[in-house]
Amino acid sequence: MPQQGLNGGRKATFILQNLRCEYLKNPLGIDYRNPRLSWNLQSDEPGKRQSAYRIMVSSSYQALQAQHYELWDSGKVPSDQSVHLQYEGKELASGQRCYWKVQVWDELGCMEESTDSAWWETGLLEVSDWQGDWIGTGERHLPGWSPLFRKEFSAQSAIITARAYVCGLGYYELYLNGHKVGDHVLDPSQTDYEERVMYVTYDVTEMLLPGNNAVGIMLGDGWYHQHRVWYGWMIYGIPSLIFQMELEYTDGSRARIVSDESWMTTFGPVTLNSVYAGEVYDTRLEKPGWSEPKYIASDWLQAEKAPAPGGKLVSQHMPAVKRMEFIQPIGISQPKDGVYVVDMGRNLSGWIRLQMEGLAGCEVTLRYAETVDQLGMIDTNSGAIDVIYSIQTDRYILKGKRVEIWEPRFTYHGFRFVEITGFPGIPTVETLEGIVLYNAVKETGAFECSNEMINRLHRMIKNTITSNLQGVITDCPVREKCGWLGDAMVIAEATMYNWDSVTFWKKFIEDIKTTRKVQGQWMNIAPGKRTCGEAAPAWGLAQLEIPWILYQFCGDKELLKEHYDAMKQWVDHLLGKSENYIVSFGTDDWCPPDGFEMKGKTVPQISTACFYLSAMRMAEIASVLSRHEDAQAFEKLALAIKGTFNAKFYSEINSTYGTQALDSIALTFGLVPSCSEQAVADALAVDIRQRELHLTTGHLGLKHVFNALCDYGYAELAIDVLEQTTYPSFGHQMLNGATTLWEYWEGDADLPGMSKMGSLSHPFKGGFDAWMYSHILGIRSGSPGFQKIIIQPTCTGALTFARGFYRSIHGVIVSDWSIRDGLLTLHVEIPANTTALVFVPVPKRTEQPSTETKSDLPRLVTKHPANVEFVRWEKEYAVYHVSSGIYDFIA
Ligand code: BGC
Numbered sequence: 001m002p003q004q005g006l007n008g009g010r011k012a013t014f015i016l017q018n019l020r021c022e023y024l025k026n027p028l029g030i031d032y033r034n035p036r037l038s039w040n041l042q043s044d045e046p047g048k049r050q051s052a053y054r055i056m057v058s059s060s061y062q063a064l065q066a067q068h069y070e071l072w073d074s075g076k077v078p079s080d081q082s083v084h085l086q087y088e089g090k091e092l093a094s095g096q097r098c099y100w101k102v103q104v105w106d107e108l109g110c111m112e113e114s115t116d117s118a119w120w121e122t123g124l125l126e127v128s129d130w131q132g133d134w135i136g137t138g139e140r141h142l143p144g145w146s147p148l149f150r151k152e153f154s155a156q157s158a159i160i161t162a163r164a165y166v167c168g169l170g171y172y173e174l175y176l177n178g179h180k181v182g183d184h185v186l187d188p189s190q191t192d193y194e195e196r197v198m199y200v201t202y203d204v205t206e207m208l209l210p211g212n213n214a215v216g217i218m219l220g221d222g223w224y225h226q227h228r229v230w231y232g233w234m235i236y237g238i239p240s241l242i243f244q245m246e247l248e249y250t251d252g253s254r255a256r257i258v259s260d261e262s263w264m265t266t267f268g269p270v271t272l273n274s275v276y277a278g279e280v281y282d283t284r285l286e287k288p289g290w291s292e293p294k295y296i297a298s299d300w301l302q303a304e305k306a307p308a309p310g311g312k313l314v315s316q317h318m319p320a321v322k323r324m325e326f327i328q329p330i331g332i333s334q335p336k337d338g339v340y341v342v343d344m345g346r347n348l349s350g351w352i353r354l355q356m357e358g359l360a361g362c363e364v365t366l367r368y369a370e371t372v373d374q375l376g377m378i379d380t381n382s383g384a385i386d387v388i389y390s391i392q393t394d395r396y397i398l399k400g401k402r403v404e405i406w407e408p409r410f411t412y413h414g415f416r417f418v419e420i421t422g423f424p425g426i427p428t429v430e431t432l433e434g435i436v437l438y439n440a441v442k443e444t445g446a447f448e449c450s451n452e453m454i455n456r457l458h459r460m461i462k463n464t465i466t467s468n469l470q471g472v473i474t475d476c477p478v479r480e481k482c483g484w485l486g487d488a489m490v491i492a493e494a495t496m497y498n499w500d501s502v503t504f505w506k507k508f509i510e511d512i513k514t515t516r517k518v519q520g521q522w523m524n525i526a527p528g529k530r531t532c533g534e535a536a537p538a539w540g541l542a543q544l545e546i547p548w549i550l551y552q553f554c555g556d557k558e559l560l561k562e563h564y565d566a567m568k569q570w571v572d573h574l575l576g577k578s579e580n581y582i583v584s585f586g587t588d589d590w591c592p593p594d595g596f597e598m599k600g601k602t603v604p605q606i607s608t609a610c611f612y613l614s615a616m617r618m619a620e621i622a623s624v625l626s627r628h629e630d631a632q633a634f635e636k637l638a639l640a641i642k643g644t645f646n647a648k649f650y651s652e653i654n655s656t657y658g659t660q661a662l663d664s665i666a667l668t669f670g671l672v673p674s675c676s677e678q679a680v681a682d683a684l685a686v687d688i689r690q691r692e693l694h695l696t697t698g699h700l701g702l703k704h705v706f707n708a709l710c711d712y713g714y715a716e717l718a719i720d721v722l723e724q725t726t727y728p729s730f731g732h733q734m735l736n737g738a739t740t741l742w743e744y745w746e747g748d749a750d751l752p753g754m755s756k757m758g759s760l761s762h763p764f765k766g767g768f769d770a771w772m773y774s775h776i777l778g779i780r781s782g783s784p785g786f787q788k789i790i791i792q793p794t795c796t797g798a799l800t801f802a803r804g805f806y807r808s809i810h811g812v813i814v815s816d817w818s819i820r821d822g823l824l825t826l827h828v829e830i831p832a833n834t835t836a837l838v839f840v841p842v843p844k845r846t847e848q849p850s851t852e853t854k855s856d857l858p859r860l861v862t863k864h865p866a867n868v869e870f871v872r873w874e875k876e877y878a879v880y881h882v883s884s885g886i887y888d889f890i891a
Contacts, residue, residue: 029123029201031137046885132258136240138304144884146270156211175291189471216291220410240306324438360400370416414477461766478757486539490767555785661701681712
C-alpha cells in the first residue's frame with residue numbers, strides 16, 4: 001500500500017520500489033567506484049511521472065534513518081530519469097556498505113520516499129586489497145583429482161560482519177565449519193583467466209562460531225584446467241585458489257584470514273572431474289569433518305604458493321549458476337539386464353541426484369545422452385564422441401552406509417536420458433532427481449497465444465536457452481560448450497525479453513573483448529582457448545549487436561562508450577578486408593536444411609550484409625554518443641556498401657537476393673532499396689508457399705524471417721510456417737520428440753559430410769523468440785530503456801488471442817489482445833514514468849477514415865480518457881499516445 005508521504009497529509013499516489021545498484025538488488029562486491037542507482041515508480045493512478053529526485057546515501061542504516069547523509073546527498077534534481085543515476089558522493093573504500101534511499105516528486109510536485117532498505121557494498125577495489133597468496137597443491141597435483149584445502153582460525157564472539165572473498169580455479173566449493181557457503185555451483189564463471197578472473201563475495205557473518213572455526217575449499221578443474229577434451233591445449237594452469245575473509249568486531253577491531261602456505265591440503269573423494277567428461281566420486285576417500293574445526297589433518301600436506309592466473313580479480317556481478325529446477329523422471333526402462341535407462345521427460349543441462357542403499361565399494365555408473373536408440377539404449381551421437389572422444393559419465397562408489405545421496409559438483413551434462421548400471425537394487429522415479437542448472441536469471445517475460453504449437457515452441461526455446469546459460473552462453477551443452485559469438489548474437493534479444501540477463505550479457509561482451517586482447521583479433525568463440533579462428537563477419541558482429549541490444553533494452557550508454565573503440569575497430573577491420581565494399585570471407589547462414597547444402601554458397605552476401613549492419617549500427621551508436629563526424633562517416637560507408645550489395649546481389653527481375661535467409665536479412669537490415677521492399681517480401685512469401693511452408697534458413701535467416709514476414713503483411717504465413725509439421729520445420733522436431741531445439745533441422749541424423757553428431761540442444765535457431773514479444777505482443781522499446789514504449793501487436797486472423805508481459809527496467813508492460821465475435825480487444829498496461837504509442841489494429845479497414853469522424857476509431861475503455869490521445873492512422877492501425885496506466889481498446 002502506498003505510504004503516507006510528506007504531502008501535507010495527502011495520500012501518496014505512488015510508491016518507489018525495486019531499488020537497484022548496477023542492475024542488482026542490495027549487491028555485495030560491487031567493484032565500481034561510482035555505481036549507478038535505479039528505481040521504479042509504481043502507481044495505480046494513470047499518468048504518473050517523476051519530475052524530480054533526490055538520492056541520499058549514508059554509511060550506516062541508523063545514519064540514513066537519522067537523515068545524516070554523510071556519503072552523498074544529491075539534493076533535489078529536476079529530472080524524469082529513474083535509472084542509471086551515478087553515485088557522485090565521497091570516495092568509497094573497499095568492503096564499504098552504503099545505505100541509500102531516494103525521494104521522488106511526481107508531476108504534481110508530491111513527494112514520496114522509498115521505504116525499502118536499500119544498500120550496496122563495494123568489493124575489493126584494488127589489487128593491493130588482496131593480502132593472501134594464490135595457493136595450490138604444487139608438484140603433487142594429480143590431473144582431474146580434486147584437492148581439498150583447509151585452514152583453522154579463531155574468532156571473537158562479538159562479530160558484526162564477516163565477508164569471504166573467494167576465487168577458486170577452475171571451480172570451487174567453499175565451506176565454513178562443515179557447511180557449504182552459498183548456493184552457487186560451477187563457480188566462478190569461465191573467463192580468459194590471464195586477463196580476468198572472477199571472485200565472489202559472501203556474507204558469512206551468521207556462519208562463524210565464537211572460538212575455533214575452519215574454512216575448507218574444494219577445487220575442480222573447470223575451464224582452468226580442462227585437459228580431457230579438445231586435447232590439452234585448453235589448460236591455463238593447475239587448480240589454485242585465493243581467499244580472504246574480513247571480520248569486524250563490535251569493539252571496532254578487525255581480523256583478516258587469507259590463503260597462504262599455512263593452509264593444509266590433500267586430495268579428496270572426487271578422483272576425476274571434467275566439465276565435459278563427468279565426475280568420479282569415491283566415498284572411501286572422504287575426509288569426514290575436513291572443513292570443521294578440530295579436524296586432525298596430520299596426514300595433510302602444506303599448501304604451496306601457486307602462480308597467479310595473471311588476470312585481474314574482478315567481482316562476479318551476474319547471477320551464478322544454481323540448481324534452478326528439480327524434476328522427476330517420467331519413466332525408467334530396463335533394455336538389458338542390469339541396465340536401466342531413465343527418461344527425464346525433457347532435455348536439460350545439469351545432472352542426476354541419486355539416492356541409494358548398497359554394499360560398500362559397489363560402483364554405480366551414470367552415462368548421459370540426449371536420445372535413445374531403437375533398442376532403448378542411450379545413443380550418444382549428439383554428444384559427438386567422434387569429436388570429443390568422451391561420453392558424459394559419472395561414477396559413484398558407495399560407502400555402504402544406510403541411505404546415500406549423491407550428485408556431482410564439478411561437471412554438467414546435456415541430457416534427457418541417463419543409463420544407470422551397477423545400481424544396488426532397482427532405481428525408481430522417487431530415488432532419482434534431475435537437477436537443472438543454469439545462471440540464476442529471473443524471468444522478465446511471459447508469452448502465450450491461442451496456438452498451442454507456438455506456445456510449446458516458446459517453451460522449447462526457453463529450455464534450450466537456459467540449458468546453455470552456463471556462465472557463458474554456449475552453443476550446446478554436450479559437444480562443444482563454447483561461447484560462439486554468432487550464436488550469442490542471434491539469441492541475445494530473446495534472452496533479454498525472457499530474463500533479466502543484462503549482467504550476464506555485459507560479462508559476455510567483456511569476454512569478447514578479453515579474447516580479442518589475448519588473441520590479437522576477434523575470434524569466433526569467447527572466452528577461452530578454443531577460439532576456432534578469426535571471427536566471421538556474422539559472428540564478430542556480436543561485438544556491436546549485443547551492446548546495442550542491451551542499450552535498447554536498458555538505455556545503458558556506458559556500455560556503448562566503453563566498447564566504442566572496439567566497435568569502431570571492428571568496422572575498420574571489415575573495411576580493410578573488403579574489396580569494393582564486398583566482404584568475401586566468413587561463414588554462411590549456419591545449418592540450413594540438408595546439412596551443408598548451402599554451406600559456403602552465400603558467404604559474400606551474408607558477410608557483406610553484416611558489414612553493412614556493422615557500419616549502420618556504428619553510425620547510430622556514434623550519433624547516440626554525439627560523435628557526429630563518426631556518425632556521418634559510418635553512414636556514408638553504409639550507403640556505399642548498400643549500393644554495391646544491391647548492384648552485385650539483387651535480382652531486380654525476380655525481386656530476390658536468392659534465398660529466404662538473404663531476403664529476410666536484407667529486409668530487416670534495411671538493405672533493400674525502399675521501392676523494392678514489398679516486392680522482396682512478396683517474393684519471400686511466394687518462395688515459402690512454393691516450398692509448401694518450408695523454410696530454407698539457418699540460424700541467422702531464422703532470426704529475421706518472421707520479422708520480415710510480419711513487417712510486410714505476411715503474419716498469417718509466419719504462423720502457418722510455425723504450424724508446419726513436415727521436414728524441415730519446428731513441428732517436425734516436436735513430432736520427433738524434441739523438447740529443446742535441434743542444431744540441424746535433421747536432428748542427429750546422418751548427413752552427407754558429417755557423421756551423426758548434431759546437437760539436440762542448440763539455441764541459435766531460437767533467436768526469433770524475440771518476435772513473439774516484439775511482433776505478436778508488439779512490445780518494443782520506443783526509446784532506449786523503454787521509457788517510451790511502443791505497443792504494436794500483430795493481430796493476425798491465424799490467432800484468436802495473445803497475451804504476455806515484459807518487465808522492463810521501468811516496470812511491467814502488458815499487451816493482451818483477443819478477437820471474439822469480430823471484436824478485437826487490446827488491453828495494455830504502461831508503467832509509471834513512461835509513455836507509450838499504442839497501435840490499435842483496425843482490421844479490414846479499407847478506406848482512410850478522417851480523424852474528424854471519430855466514429856471510425858476503436859472504442860476506448862478507460863477511467864482516464866484524458867490520458868489517451870489519438871495521434872494518427874498508420875497502415876492498419878489507429879495510433880494513440882498514452883501515459884502510464886491501464887487501457888482497453890475495442891475495435
Ligand atoms: C557450433 C555452432 C557454431 C558453428 C560455427 C558449430 O560447431 O556448434 O553453433 O556457430 O560451429 O562454425
